[in-house]
Amino acid sequence: MIILDIKNLTLEIESNGVLIKALDKVSLTIQENEIRALVGESGSGKSLIVRAISGALPPQWIVTADRLTWRGQNLIKMTRAQRQAIMRRDIAVIFQDPMAALDPSAKLKDQMLESVPREFIEGRYAWQRYASRLSISHKILHKVGIQHVEECINKYPHEVSADICQKFMIAMALVSQPTLLIADDPTRGMETNTKKQILALFTRLNKTRNLSILFVSHDLLAISAMAHSMTVLYCGQTVESGKMKAMRRRPLHPYTKALMDSAPSFSPDLKPKSMLVALDGTIPTLQHLPIGCRLGPRCPRAAKECVQMPTERSINQHTYRCHYPMHVEPV
Amino acid sequence: MTPLLRIQQLTYNPPKRWEYFSPRSDFVLGPVDLHVNESETLAIIGSNDSGKSLLAKLIVGAVKPSSGEIILNGQPIGTHQSKARANNIRMVFRHSAESLNPGISVGSMLDEPLRLNTQLSPAMRLEKVMQTLSLVGLMPDYYYFYKHMLSDGQQQRVALARALILDPQVIVADEPFAALDPSVRSQTVNLLLKLQAELGLAFIFISHNLGIVRHMADRTIVMSGGQIVESNLTQTLFTAPQHPSAQKLIYAHNSMLKF
Ligand SMILES: Nc1ncnc2c1ncn2[C@@H]1O[C@H](COP(=O)(O)OP(=O)(O)O)[C@@H](O)[C@H]1O
Ligand code: SF4
Ligand SMILES: [Mg+2]
Numbered sequence: 001m002i003i004l005d006i007k008n009l010t011l012e013i014e015s016n017g018v019l020i021k022a023l024d025k026v027s028l029t030i031q032e033n034e035i036r037a038l039v040g041e042s043g044s045g046k047s048l049i050v051r052a053i054s055g056a057l058p059p060q061w062i063v064t065a066d067r068l069t070w071r072g073q074n075l076i077k078m079t080r081a082q083r084q085a086i087m088r089r090d091i092a093v094i095f096q097d098p099m100a101a102l103d104p105s106a107k108l109k110d111q112m113l114e115s116v117p118r119e120f121i122e123g124r125y126a127w128q129r130y131a132s133r134l135s136i137s138h139k140i141l142h143k144v145g146i147q148h149v150e151e152c153i154n155k156y157p158h159e160v161s162a163d164i165c166q167k168f169m170i171a172m173a174l175v176s177q178p179t180l181l182i183a184d185d186p187t188r189g190m191e192t193n194t195k196k197q198i199l200a201l202f203t204r205l206n207k208t209r210n211l212s213i214l215f216v217s218h219d220l221l222a223i224s225a226m227a228h229s230m231t232v233l234y235c236g237q238t239v240e241s242g243k244m245k246a247m248r249r250r251p252l253h254p255y256t257k258a259l260m261d262s263a264p265s266f267s268p269d270l271k272p273k274s275m276l277v278a279l280d281g282t283i284p285t286l287q288h289l290p291i292g293c294r295l296g297p298r299c300p301r302a303a304k305e306c307v308q309m310p311t312e313r314s315i316n317q318h319t320y321r322c323h324y325p326m327h328v329e330p331v
Numbered sequence: 332m333t334p335l336l337r338i339q340q341l342t343y344n345p346p347k348r349w350e351y352f353s354p355r356s357d358f359v360l361g362p363v364d365l366h367v368n369e370s371e372t373l374a375i376i377g378s379n380d381s382g383k384s385l386l387a388k389l390i391v392g393a394v395k396p397s398s399g400e401i402i403l404n405g406q407p408i409g410t411h412q413s414k415a416r417a418n419n420i421r422m423v424f425r426h427s428a429e430s431l432n433p434g435i436s437v438g439s440m441l442d443e444p445l446r447l448n449t450q451l452s453p454a455m456r457l458e459k460v461m462q463t464l465s466l467v468g469l470m471p472d473y474y475y476f477y478k479h480m481l482s483d484g485q486q487q488r489v490a491l492a493r494a495l496i497l498d499p500q501v502i503v504a505d506e507p508f509a510a511l512d513p514s515v516r517s518q519t520v521n522l523l524l525k526l527q528a529e530l531g532l533a534f535i536f537i538s539h540n541l542g543i544v545r546h547m548a549d550r551t552i553v554m555s556g557g558q559i560v561e562s563n564l565t566q567t568l569f570t571a572p573q574h575p576s577a578q579k580l581i582y583a584h585n586s587m588l589k590f
């Protein structure tokens with residue numbers, strides 16, 4: 001069953017009198033029990049999608065969508081209170097950059113205790129309830145792999161390493177036992193061992209607790225180790241989406257292909273120290289968006305038609321937007 | 332053959348006053364031995380706090396070692412900051428974005444090391460700056476750009492240009508790829524491979540990205556607890572790591588690949 005359903009989500013903002021589409025017809029679904037990766041480079045709009053889902057967009061953004069629903073309920077139409085209730089109990093978000101998301105002036109312990117939902121706390125008296133919150137916190141902190149919990153918990157965020165801050169963020173997100181976890185770049189800059197621990201934890205929660213996960217990242221190795229399916233975003237447009245295996249074996253969109261080529265680990269036959277296949281140029285800024293398919297100026301397969309936005313097509317649940325996809329015979 | 336750069340019995344013991352701040356005042360680095368040849372790439376891997384960044388800083392002279400010797404082209408260069416070292420061993424810092432001064436133009440940023448370290452005339456310096464910009468694939472216009480006008484990849488190129496401007500023989504980089512997006516990362520890898528082939532640079536880099544380490548590095552050393560615990564040809568190390576902490580890292584990496 002689909003729990004989160006986004007169809008043609010467009011986000012516009014005015015800049016110097018013109019409307020700019022920061023997100024242009026983005027589509028994304030998450031099934032119950034699914035781990036879906038949302039992949040894209042910085043500036044491609046990943047975090048905007050996360051904020052659109054969580055309702056954390058500034059008011060000057062114009063949001064339109066054919067669908068933006070949580071278990072069939074329209075997220076755009078519902079009241080603030082209804083939406084906050086969903087965000088408090090069903091969907092948990094780990095925002096990018098744990099150091100910025102944590103309050104630097106409060107001990108980790110206080111921030112952790114604060115995030116334990118009221119309905120889980122046992123006991124009648126204040127001291128009982130405090131003990132209950134503390135024990136729930138300890139359990140979850142152990143589970144996310146923090147060693148020496150007793151020592152860490154009494155520190156301020158700047159006194160512990162970035163890895164530990166990240167683990168605290170994860171613990172604070174998971175303590176409400178959400179149905180969907182949205183993790184915005186949770187393994188950024190992590191060393192291999194820590195990364196493996198976090199991925200193992202996510203995979204375990206997915207298996208044992210049926211936790212669905214939207215894993216926002218451009219760490220292809222981490223993604224392919226864990227995700228069941230993947231949606232690729234380029235410059236505010238969803239260019240391809242499908243099952244992880246199919247996307248790795250036969251990417252249809254030239255940008256997905258470029259992403260796969262950027263991870264040398266995926267090409268075991270690559271000669272050491274040989275040049276990597278890479279797209280020229282960089283992702284354009286919002287002020288200089290190309291018309292039509294936004295990959296156009298960097299795309300090795302681009303042709304005249306590409307100034308028209310390609311429509312979305314599908315083969316076996318593998319969806320793409322491209323006039324000249326790879327591995328597909330022209331019609 | 333004498334290696335381009337040889338490090339012998341290099342150690343670092345933190346000064347006493349550090350103890351007040353550091354929870355790990357017992358941390359000592361070394362003694363370490365390592366060497367790198369012309370046109371060779373050496374990668375340093377290891378878990379957090381294993382001393383990788385500190386070793387890099389010791390090599391470039393940003394931190395003074397307690398003992399040991401650094402030999403460049405067969406000549407001991409002393410463990411203190413010297414001209415020979417400043418010009419020949421250059422560092423690209425971890426978050427190059429943070430290490431670029433936002434208040435001055437790219438041109439002045441690149442001119443500065445030339446002004447401080449060479450006798451070149453202004454016209455010759457300008458020419459050198461232009462040459463170096465083109466070497467890293469930036470148009471001459473970038474001379475007048477400021478940091479905020481550059482993308483991540485361009486900032487990385489400027490940081491590299493600044494390291495290259497004195498024609499060093501060795502480039503040391505701490506996590507040069509960590510902050511980069513996939514396509515920019517591939518471009519940077521290609522640029523470094525190209526520069527190495529053209530200029531014969533020796534390249535020492537620290538990275539958590541073992542896929543790139545395996546692709547770029549001729550040899551790899553593994554650090555743990557301030558020591559080099561293993562050092563081998565990259566391909567050998569990745570197929571048969573010996574030391575437990577090397578095994579842990581490489582198996583963790585390989586386990587992610589299996590899917
Ligand atoms: N200048 C310094 N003086 C004393 N100790 C230091 C200094 N720089 C780093 N350290 C300590 O050395 C250890 C290794 O640090 P670092 O080289 O940053 O590790 P890594 O780069 O492998 O993560 C850490 O415990 C750190 O606190
Ligand atoms: S639509 Fe055209 S420009 Fe866009 S990815 Fe396909 S071939 Fe390239
Ligand atoms: Mg480091």
